[in-house]
Amino acid sequence: MLIVEDEPSIADVLAIALRYHRFEVMTAGTVREGLALATRTRPDAALLDVMLPDGDGRALGRELRARRPDLALVFLTARDAPAEIVGALGFGDDYITKPFNIDEVVARLGAVLRRTRSADVLPERPPLRYGDLELDETAYTVHRSGHTVQLTPTEYALLRFLVRNGGRVVPKEQLLRHVWQYEHTAESTVVETYISYLRRKLEALGPPLITTRRGVGYGLAGGA
Structure with missing residues (x-):
């Protein structure tokens, strides 16, 4: 490349x-x-x-x-x-x-x-897994409980970052920097908007997965 x-x-x-x-x-x-x-x-x-x-x-x-x-x-x-x-x-x-x-x-x-x-x-990467969730980082596809989850590129990037940090709550500011490359925009509501999109799609196939630590950030069920 x-x-x-x-x-x-x-x-x-x-x-x-x-x-x-x-x-x-x-x-x-x-x-x-x-x-x-x-x-x-x-x-x-x-x-x-x-x-x-x-x-x-x-x-x-x-x-x-x-x-x-x-x-x-x-x-x-x-x-x-x-x-x-x-x-x-x-x-x-x-x-x-x-x-x-x-x-x-x-x-x-x-x-x-x-x-x-x-x-x-194409470089091969093993799937990312968290509970019943599987992300294929070569094909950029997501499955939950064996069912395909149709995500936009931004939704995929957000979910992948949460999965990679599945054991902890990720601060909103860190999500803004990593997924959107925003700086000094803590007042932005883009994270909340995309979290709601992900919840709607993921919860159609299973129990609630994304958790909220009010005033801090977001994580996955079972995390810290």
Whole structure:
């Protein structure tokens, strides 16, 4: 996986998350560095910022795709005008706008790889389990008591974080930072809204699972 992003903090977040999911990651900050890395390593996928210091990430994408037609190509940018999206998707596989949710980026990269590459390219991860709940981190699916739970990418990211911290209550501020990348927004009600969505879907298949510690945060039944 090649990441070309000129903002070090964003590049670091992406690299850490993708390495956690067992991708081999290389990073570059310019078109020139990206081309040099791609020439030496022949990556299976590229995540490219559109606005780079020495050129346009879309032009870099065209060059990489010309060199390797089976390259999975995803653009990452603050631009969200329809013309920009259509132009990038003319030769790329997906287009993600900033600010982004890191788990959604990982999920969409996985979806692109499933469409464009053989299954052995995707990193395998064992399922996450908590009680009668099972999360498949390769297919991004959720089952409870053997039944499929249809979740949005954000709902999935929130539930996964709770499962990974199943033995404790997770503060609301930590959920905002990890799932939504929000800072200093303790007054936001987005966590409460998505917790209610998850409860509705999960409790349709079993007893209440998500617990609330008033004034602190959320956890899973059986946790601290």
